[in-house]
Amino acid sequence: MQDEPAMKKERETKEDGRYIIFFSFESGEEEKAPSGEDEG
């Protein structure tokens, strides 16, 4: 894992006028942890 993940930030406006921001990262999470099925 790198110390500084490269963050990408995309800002959009929803149909009702509220904003939504999509964050994505080039480094950081590669592996997927198992889900806690008892949480739902």
Next chain:
Amino acid sequence: MNQLRWDPTLGEWVAYATHRQDRTFLPPKEYCPLDPTRPGGFPTEVPRPSYDIVVFENKFPSFTPDAPETVGGYDGLTPAAPGRGVCEVVLYSDDHYSTLATMPEGRIRNLVEVWADRYEELGALPFVEYVFVFENKGEAIGVTLHHPHGQIYAYPFVPPRPKKELEAARRHREESGNCLHCDLLAGELDDGRRVVVEGEHFVAFVPFYAHFPYEAHVYARRCAPSISDLDAPERLDLARVLKKLLVGYDNLFGFSLPYMMVMHQAPTDGGDHDGVAHFHIEFYPPNRTGDKLKYLAGSETGAGAYVVDVLPEDTAKTLREAVEGAGR
């Protein structure tokens, strides 16, 4: 309607947001509004088939940037003010069943980056004096949606608890010349009995004066005023310490532990908080045992005096063993 009303007996604002009565309450999994919008599926809050981390304005905000001016009838002892602020929802993952504890350390590290981004952007708004990052987890805390998410309230005032903490820290600074939190952390490390996780840059411990049996605080070793002031190695270590603590919490009673997680850091009110504000995260799990909850009842709610059934030294030992047991 978003409105603030001043309580002159306690000297604090109370926020009213009447539209929140209609907010979504524990929908079935197939109608989770925080899931991505799957092809052919119902439209959720996120109009994409998958996502990494998402932040959006809360549909049922306690504060809004365009709250109307309060008109007439509120002055003197009981003034009112617009509930002006920002409320955001932070989606940690598009996996409905994950939790912060089950997520890879790398995802938590990315989340730290997002929290810092939101602190900076929201704190720069002229009407925002305090950026409060928090998570309510579990039905015992009153969550209305199970999808892994946290929230951010950008308040138009410094809220009472952080304010009281900052005032105590300022007094300590004036009397001793030291940061209160640095001195507390030094004391905890010196004693050692309540330390739960020791990282290179962060330490998790049950404070000497814990208000909840398994309350834990995560302190930066360096006197960084806010999450924004953390450097890259510190952000990485924060993710590591959080992961260990959270896995330990889940290992404590053998189920995904409910908690409130809150961040305390420097206000964004333009004041000088160096050496006074010290970034840290506080966790308040409501469980005192696997099947019994600690309620905020008469003494806690009416008198503000917490009564706790177990000593922090004992719960810290149990929690430390849960962390170590999970790591084996």
